[in-house]
Amino acid sequence: DIQLTQSPSSLSASVGDRITITCQASQDIFNSLNWYQQKPGKAPKLLIYDASNLETGVPSRFSGSISGIDFTFTISSLQPEDIGTYYCQQYDNLSSFGPGTRVDIK
């Protein structure tokens, strides 16, 4: 089974800050990783697919990148509506999600 670890588990930042979340896979999963946002009480929403591709309609302040087995998710300028939990998801071997990173505003 492929394990995904996310760091940090939570973060608090100011509006306008650049924030970064890391997702590490237990083995090479190439670019088979997606990022989702889940706002409180809502279903998840796909933001980034195949490590670095922005889903249609998603603001350009969201981005993703890959370096080996490390994946990075960035919000270039944090907005109040970005509060929520962010999950990475791999599909190289069936599928699984990372434990999530909770983001809130300082």
Next chain:
Amino acid sequence: EVHLLESGGGLVQPGGSLRLSCAASGFTFSTYAMTWVRQAPGKGLEWVSSISGIGGSTYYADFVKGRFTISRDISKNTLYLQMNGLRAEDTAVYYCAEGREFYDSFWGSYRPNYFDNWGQGTLVTVSS
């Protein structure tokens, strides 16, 4: 516009059974992969099972294999999850999701890669 509506959740005793449904509209149901993802109260997301659009191949997480069965009725545009042998740890909100798929040469079949659209979820509580 894609719309997914789950139903069938509720309270069930340990060892019991439940069938979840997900009514789909706004897209060609037969050609898209469908997936069940669950979320225990206060916990993270957990992939449960998927069925491919092309070919109808099915996939399961190890913790439900042999207990849960995913299926679809194309004539009714409805996805199902038959859950047997329920345990307390199966308590969760169950989401259905629609998404794209790719051909996996390892499995020799299509399977989903990302989940584009989600329903609002249905709560399953397993308790005596």
